[in-house]
Structure formats: structure tokens, C-alpha cells
Amino acid sequence: MGRSPCCEKAHTNKGAWTREEDERLVAHVRAHGEGCWRSLPSAAGLLRCGKSCRLRWINYLRPDLKRGNFSRDEDELIVKLHSLLGNKWSLIAARLPGRTDNEIKNYWNTHIRRKLLGRGIDPVTHRPLTDAATPAVPTGGGTAAGESVRQAGEDGAAAAGRHLLPLQHPQSERSGDGVQLRQQLPGPQG
DNA sequence: AAAAGTATCAACCGCCAGGGC
DNA sequence: TGCCCTGGCGGTTGATACTTT
Numbered sequence: 482m483g484r485s486p487c488c489e490k491a492h493t494n495k496g497a498w499t500r501e502e503d504e505r506l507v508a509h510v511r512a513h514g515e516g517c518w519r520s521l522p523s524a525a526g527l528l529r530c531g532k533s534c535r536l537r538w539i540n541y542l543r544p545d546l547k548r549g550n551f552s553r554d555e556d557e558l559i560v561k562l563h564s565l566l567g568n569k570w571s572l573i574a575a576r577l578p579g580r581t582d583n584e585i586k587n588y589w590n591t592h593i594r595r596k597l598l599g600r601g602i603d604p605v606t607h608r609p610l611t612d613a614a615t616p617a618v619p620t621g622g623g624t625a626a627g628e629s630v631r632q633a634g635e636d637g638a639a640a641a642g643r644h645l646l647p648l649q650h651p652q653s654e655r656s657g658d659g660v661q662l663r664q665q666l667p668g669p670q671g
Numbered sequence: 672a673a674a675a676g677t678a679t680c681a682a683c684c685g686c687c688a689g690g691g692c
Numbered sequence: 693t694g695c696c697c698t699g700g701c702g703g704t705t706g707a708t709a710c711t712t713t
Contacts, residue, residue, distance in 0.1 A: 496707085516699090517698090531698085568703085582702085583702095
């Protein structure tokens with residue numbers, strides 16, 4: 482069968498965005514709002530894939546973005562949230578106003594991961610590395626993140642979960658439970 | 672001052688879930 | 693009821709900046 486490509490690649494730009502492209506995208510979103518990303522490029526006069534436009538807007542152009550270094554509080558919160566949620570960057574980002582999942586993911590991979598390793602903590606399980614040497618038993622689709630979630634249910638919840646409810650199932654990953662989670666948790670917007 | 676190595680981050684890719692037809 | 697389209701997510705890559713030798 483084959484899935485039709487999200488855009489006509491032969492006629493789309495790739496790579497870094499130019500100032501003009503940014504301006505066009507911002508102007509269009511301001512005028513028409515977010516959404517309908519597929520038709521946005523042609524409507525805005527951009528030779529870009531809709532997905533690329535969406536990514537650019539969310540990660541870079543959105544007016545409510547908080548650029549710059551992560552504060553110590555944010556840093557600690559990310560670690561705690563990661564111990565609860567695993568690599569659910571979008572969920573973590575939802576708890577950090579003005580930060581994007583991509584930004585947090587990058588920050589995790591470049592800063593926090595190394596910091597934890599330096600402290601002798603496994604960045605995946607959030608356990609001491611000596612402990613991590615003991616192979617975590619993959620209980621049917623159970624991930625390291627899932628393991629950490631269980632762990633978080635015990636001590637992590639006490640730390641990070643002051644304003645977080647414990648997750649029910651680590652494997653309940655995709656949107657559905659995420660939405661549920663977002664509804665349950667007191668959000669930054671609400 | 673230049674080259675090599677390393678770190679950072681924006682952007683892309685492929686996959687998945689939900690909704691509409 | 694099943695298929696297709698679209699939006700969204702996480703992982704990965706590539707370009708650039710910075711640091712070290």
C-alpha cells in the first residue's frame with residue numbers, strides 16, 4: 482500500500498529556517514491560529530512541510546516560549562518528572578511552562594543525563610549505577626521508565642508528586658492516558 | 672593561530688493513535 | 693466497519709559553536 486508522503490518533498494525547503502520564513506509563519510498563525518498544518522505552507526506561501534512548520538512554531542516561534550538557561554528548579558523538576566514519566570517529553574514539557582518537549586529532551590540528553598551519570602545515578606532507572614548493574618526484569622513491555630515509575634510510586638511521588646498523581650500503568654504511554662494525566666494534574670495553565 | 676575534538680541544539684524522520692469519511 | 697489523513701510524539705541526525713591541544 483504505502484503511505485502518501487506528508488508533503489511533496491521535491492518542492493519543499495529543508496534545513497535551517499530563514500527570517501523571512503519565520504515571519505511568514507508567525508504572520509499566518511497570528512492571523513489564522515494554529516492547526517491545519519498540512520494546508521498551512523501553501524496558504525502562508527511557504528515551501529515547507531506542514532510538519533516542519535508545526536515544529537518550528539512550537540519549538541521556536543511561539544510567543545510564550547521561555548528561552549534561555551534552565552533554572553535550578555526546572556532542572557530538578559525535570560529529573561523528578563522523568564523518574565515518574567520516563568521519556569514522555571511532551572508530558573514533562575506540559576509541567577514546565579514556556580518549555581518545549583524538544584528543548585527538554587535536548588537538555589536532558591546533554592546536561593542532566595551526564596550530571597546523573599557523574600553522580601553515579603542511572604539516568605534511565607534513576608537508581609544508583611551499582612544497583613542498575615542488577616538487570617531490571619522486563620515485565621512484559623515494562624520499560625526502564627516503567628520500572629522507575631514504580632519506584633516513583635514509592636519515593637518519587639513523595640518528592641515530585643506533591644502536585645503529581647501517580648501513574649497507573651507505565652505502558653499507558655500514548656495520548657489517551659497522557660490526556661487523562663493532564664486532566665488529572667493541576668496544569669501550569671490551570 | 673590552527674586543527675581536532677566535544678558539546679549543543681534546531682530540525683528531520685518514522686511511527687502511532689484518533690477522527691472523519 | 694474499515695481505510696485514509698492528519699497531528700503529535702520520541703529518537704536521531706547534522707550543522708554550528710565552543711574548548712582543548
